[in-house]
Amino acid sequence: MTYHTESELINKLLNSKYQQISELLNSTNKNLFIGPNNLLVQDSIESAKIFTKSIDEWEVISDIIETEGTIHVLKGNLGSQPISNHMVAIFRLGRNLTSHTHIVHGGAIASLIDEYFVKVALPLTPNNFAVTASLNIKYLRPVKFREDERTINVVLECYVSKSVDNRKFTVKGWLKDLEGNQFCTGEILVVVPKGPL
Numbered sequence: 001m002t003y004h005t006e007s008e009l010i011n012k013l014l015n016s017k018y019q020q021i022s023e024l025l026n027s028t029n030k031n032l033f034i035g036p037n038n039l040l041v042q043d044s045i046e047s048a049k050i051f052t053k054s055i056d057e058w059e060v061i062s063d064i065i066e067t068e069g070t071i072h073v074l075k076g077n078l079g080s081q082p083i084s085n086h087m088v089a090i091f092r093l094g095r096n097l098t099s100h101t102h103i104v105h106g107g108a109i110a111s112l113i114d115e116y117f118v119k120v121a122l123p124l125t126p127n128n129f130a131v132t133a134s135l136n137i138k139y140l141r142p143v144k145f146r147e148d149e150r151t152i153n154v155v156l157e158c159y160v161s162k163s164v165d166n167r168k169f170t171v172k173g174w175l176k177d178l179e180g181n182q183f184c185t186g187e188i189l190v191v192v193p194k195g196p197l
Contacts, residue, residue: 004178004179005178006049006090006092006153006178009088009090009155009178010049010051010090013051013088014051016053017053018051018052018053018088019051019052019053020049020050020051021050021051021052022050023039023040023048023049023050023089024036024039025115025118025119025122033111034111034112034115041094042094043094043095043096043150044093044094044096044097045091045092045093045094045097045112046092046093046094046151047090047091047092048089048090048091048092049089049090050087050088050089050116050119051087051088051089052085052086052087052088052120052123053085053086054082054084054085054123055082055083055084055085055086055159056082056083082123082124083160083163084124084159084160084161085120085121085123085124085159085160086120086157086158086159087116087119087120087156087157087158087159087173088155088156088157089112089116089155089156089157090153090154090155090156091112091153091154091155091156092151092152092153093108093143093151093152093153093154094150094151095145095150095151098145102144102145102146102147103142103143103144103145104142104143104144104145104152106137106139109137109139109143109175109183109184110135110137112156112175113135113137113156113158113173113175113184113186113188114132114135114188116156116158117132117135117158117171117173117186117188117190118130118131118132118171118188118190120158120159120160120171120173121160121169121171121190124160124163124166124169125166125167125169125192126166126192127192129192129193130169130190130191130192130193131190131191131193132188132189132190132191133168133189133190133191134188134189135186135187135188135189136186136187136188137184137185137186138184138185138186139183139184140182140183140184140185141181141182141183142183143175143183153177153178154175154176154177154183155175155176155177155178156173156174156175157173157174157176158171158172158173158174158186159171159172159173166192167191167192167194168189168190168191168192169189169190169191170187170188170189170190171187171188171190172185172186172187173185173186173187174186
């Protein structure tokens with residue numbers, strides 16, 4: 001799937017019955033890296049538009065998701081809940097996230113993946129709460145600004161690929177540009193803690 005503009009992608013998502021949701025996991029703690037003080041800030045993460053769609057049948061998710069090869073059948077039983085959730089997030093990143101000249105820091109990318117890969121699993125958890133147990137990222141090419149660019153658009157796409165006992169969720173996805181070129185792929189294990197943190 002390729003989209004030449006952000007609005008073209010948003011229209012496609014809305015026409016496909018995706019719902020726009022809050023960009024924040026936590027909107028009250030001002031000390032968070034991805035929180036009220038650092039999200040939607042000029043030259044950092046200037047824009048975040050998050051869309052999700054619950055998936056009730058695996059055939060539907062295979063039509064939505066662009067994968068590299070075969071999608072493995074979802075394991076686990078979520079009862080009457082959806083079997084998965086699919087997220088498409090559109091970010092406008094600014095130059096304050098760079099490390100090398102014109103290149104977005106890999107740690108900033110990892111933070112986006114961590115934050116939003118967890119967020120896609122939350123609707124499937126009992127109390128809308130979970131934490132990261134492990135995170136693997138394969139960087140394929142840099143997110144790089146052209147000389148004249150102050151911001152750059154990236155698209156994060158992820159989905160729940162596996163569930164165990166309504167408590168452990170494997171989330172897979174990638175970060176790409178509007179033309180569909182991948183910057184990186186990621187996989188995360190999201191866990192609902194057994195006791196209080």
